Amino acid sequence: xxxxxxxxxxxxxxxxxxxxxxxxxxxxxxxxxxxxxxxxxxxxxxxxxxxxxxxxxxxxxxxxxxxxxxxxxxxxxxxxxxxxxxxxxxxxxxxxxxxxxxxxxxxxxxxxxxxxxxxxxxxxxxxxxxxxxxxxxxxxxxxxxxxxxxxxxxxxxxxxxxxxxxxxxxxxxxxxxxxxxxxxxxxxxxxxxxxxxxxxxxxxxxxxxxxxxxxxxxxxxxxxxxxxxxxxxxxxxxxxxxxxxxxxxxxxxxxxxxxxxxxxxxxxxxxxxxxxxxxxxxxxxxxxxxxxxxxxxxxxxxxxxxxxxxxxxxxxxxxxxxxxxxxxxxxxxxxxxxxxxxxxxxxxxxxxxxxxxxxxxxxxxxxxxxxxxxxxxxxxxxxxxxxxxxxxxxxxxxxxxxxxxxxxxxxxxxxxxxxxxxxxxxxxxxxxxxxxxxxxxxxxxxxxxxxxxxxxxxxxxxxxxxxxxxxxxxxxxxxxxxxxxxxxxxxxxxxxxxxxxxxxxxxxxxxxxxxxxxxxxxxxxxxxxxxxxxxxxxxxx
Amino acid sequence: xxxxxxxxxxxxxxxxxxxxxxxxxxxxxxxxxxxxxxxxxxxxxxxxxxxxxxxxxxxxxxxxxxxxxxxxxxxxxxxxxxxxxxxxxxxxxxxxxxxxxxxxxxxxxxxxxxxxxxxxxxxxxxxxxxxxxxxxxxxxxxxxxxxxxxxxxxxxxxxxxxxxxxxxxxxxxxxxxxxxxxxxxx
Numbered sequence: 239x240x241x242x243x244x245x246x247x248x249x250x251x252x253x254x255x256x257x258x259x260x261x262x263x264x265x266x267x268x269x270x271x272x273x274x275x276x277x278x279x280x281x282x283x284x285x286x287x288x289x290x291x292x293x294x295x296x297x298x299x300x301x302x303x304x305x306x307x308x309x310x311x312x313x314x315x316x317x318x319x320x321x322x323x324x325x326x327x328x329x330x331x332x333x334x335x336x337x338x339x340x341x342x343x344x345x346x347x348x349x350x351x352x353x354x355x356x357x358x359x360x361x362x363x364x365x366x367x368x369x370x371x372x373x374x375x376x377x378x379x380x381x382x383x384x385x386x387x388x389x390x391x392x393x394x395x396x397x398x399x400x401x402x403x404x405x406x407x408x409x410x411x412x413x414x415x416x417x418x419x420x421x422x423x424x425x426x427x428x429x430x431x432x433x434x435x436x437x438x439x440x441x442x443x444x445x446x447x448x449x450x451x452x453x454x455x456x457x458x459x460x461x462x463x464x465x466x467x468x469x470x471x472x473x474x475x476x477x478x479x480x481x482x483x484x485x486x487x488x489x490x491x492x493x494x495x496x497x498x499x500x501x502x503x504x505x506x507x508x509x510x511x512x513x514x515x516x517x518x519x520x521x522x523x524x525x526x527x528x529x530x531x532x533x534x535x536x537x538x539x540x541x542x543x544x545x546x547x548x549x550x551x552x553x554x555x556x557x558x559x560x561x562x563x564x565x566x567x568x569x570x571x572x573x574x575x576x577x578x579x580x581x582x583x584x585x586x587x588x589x590x591x592x593x594x595x596x597x598x599x600x601x602x603x604x605x606x607x608x609x610x611x612x613x614x615x616x617x618x619x620x621x622x623x624x625x626x627x628x629x630x631x632x633x634x635x636x637x638x639x640x641x642x643x644x645x646x647x648x649x650x651x652x653x654x655x656x657x658x659x660x661x662x663x664x665x666x667x668x669x670x671x672x673x674x675x676x677x678x679x680x681x682x683x684x685x686x687x688x689x690x691x692x693x694x695x696x697x698x699x700x701x702x703x704x705x706x707x708x709x710x711x712x713x714x715x716x717x718x719x720x721x722x723x724x725x726x727x728x729x730x731x732x733x734x735x736x737x738x739x740x741x742x743x744x745x746x747x748x749x750x751x752x753x754x755x756x757x758x759x760x761x762x763x764x765x766x767x768x769x770x771x772x773x774x775x776x777x778x779x
Numbered sequence: 780x781x782x783x784x785x786x787x788x789x790x791x792x793x794x795x796x797x798x799x800x801x802x803x804x805x806x807x808x809x810x811x812x813x814x815x816x817x818x819x820x821x822x823x824x825x826x827x828x829x830x831x832x833x834x835x836x837x838x839x840x841x842x843x844x845x846x847x848x849x850x851x852x853x854x855x856x857x858x859x860x861x862x863x864x865x866x867x868x869x870x871x872x873x874x875x876x877x878x879x880x881x882x883x884x885x886x887x888x889x890x891x892x893x894x895x896x897x898x899x900x901x902x903x904x905x906x907x908x909x910x911x912x913x914x915x916x917x918x919x920x921x922x923x924x925x926x927x928x929x930x931x932x933x934x935x936x937x938x939x940x941x942x943x944x945x946x947x948x949x950x951x952x953x954x955x956x957x958x959x960x961x962x963x964x965x
Contacts, residue, residue, distance in 0.1 A: 313921045313923060313926075315920070315922050315926075340919065342919065342922070343914060343919075378865060378868065378925060381867075381868055381871065382868075430899065430902065431857055431860065431861060431902075431913075431915070431918060432914075433913050433914075477829055486885070486895070487889070488867075488885075488892035491867070491892060491895075524889065524893055524896065525890040547896065567965060764878070
């Protein structure tokens, strides 16, 4: 609310930015003040590029409640910020800043242009993208719009039937309609990766023609027969010839007035039956097929288009099979792939057919996840062969590679003598191993646990028993008297079953070992204690 | 008792994971073999790049495409689709350009169409799952980038050298696409 006298002017309320295709509009609530020359001006700023505010073209001193700033030259993918204020003479309201927005995300998609063509039971809709041909907003989108079509029967009274069809491409055909009926359509466009709201086209109506003498073929299918792709369809009437056409999938993505460039299918120009076998290289990439029937000068309308997409099939290269004899009753099967790199992401299963070469027995089929496995229970000295296919378990059906090479191998000579020989050899080997183990064991025992007796030659040097005893052993009685009194708590005893079980050496560790030992002697044993002392010292030394 | 439950749950999760990753494994395999085919075709198309050195241009591809960091597979799919779409448009524009082997260009358009088709199916799936990354900023930055390429071609009057420079740039695009394909996993 503005006040005459101009003390307090408020900026416009309920400001909205409305973008549709390339038309940019700013709208606000009109001030309720009856008198006064209140005008509105706006500025813009591109935050990512410049920090200054620039006058918004087409929105300077506007008296109405909207202004058009479509002439603004800027990238539609950049963020833009607007501000708006009211003015009256020299008086201005404060700026009201609007939220930043990206025009491309904000824009509504305008109505597309629609062209209808009617057949007896079908309607062909040709759609041109929204916006002008030199549209800046949809410059990069024009060939990639998707469309929604609402179709209904324009019967007097209530509209009883309607359908919505979604189309990825600008040409759509709606089938299974009723002849001599008026149908109406409305179309709107959409983008695949964006959520822009869209406007419907105006209503377009057309009337289907009188029913054709020859109906269109139905149920077009591409099926695989013995590794060959075949085109098949259904037809109710006799005495007709058929013509098939094909179109490369990518051509569906082109919009514009140029009609689709359908081409004749070789070998299907005048087929007498409801099937034909086109050249196989046609099936390498995505392709559409359509068929019509002819009798004399008249022909039926085209059938519904059937898409065949070879690209959806994973091409698994044929595996390589090798057979190796393991024994007289078994063979080892090894499966490899030529190019491992692309297929390392997921597991393959292998279907292996296995048979005896000479005889006419049944083929055994194994389904294996492992690339190496053994086939047993075979006959000796027989030639067996194998062939494999790699499978990829995928919904809705299993994808298969072509067959691998055929690999053959002979099982070893076997039977009873062979078995005995093998058994004999095994026993011999076992015995050898046992002997070696025993010998090794003895050696280990000798090295780590040598016999405890000193060599017999020592008796030569020490014939006297007492001295021998002195060297080798100490009487228990004597050692027991050998106590070092100085530090009681650091006495540790060590037992070593070194030479004799009777021989015990006491080692004492004292923190202060002055070497002087005071031992409380009992008379008569001083000599012995000396000896012990000597030993004790030696032990401590 | 809980131990057995946990074990069963773990097994179930592993199987589910295996099943899901096999789906994306197929997509990854198909996209990457198609991408290799595109690169080979483009190599055949590029002729006499030497005398066009003066027309070189830094188109400034968005950083996050050139050096992708950890990207979710949904975002990777959206970015890939945008790139494939624009590359398709570029070669459609140049189709009638004198001197191009039309068979090679057609094969390239067919490969790109196949890749987009597979991605569109996958994108429909993630839309149903509610995981679609709407308002992805990288896609907008890519649009600015491709707009720059179209404006460059127009500015150079669609000359041979301008096309050669653009072809070389698209070759770089394919190597970035390869990296994005790697993100298509659970």
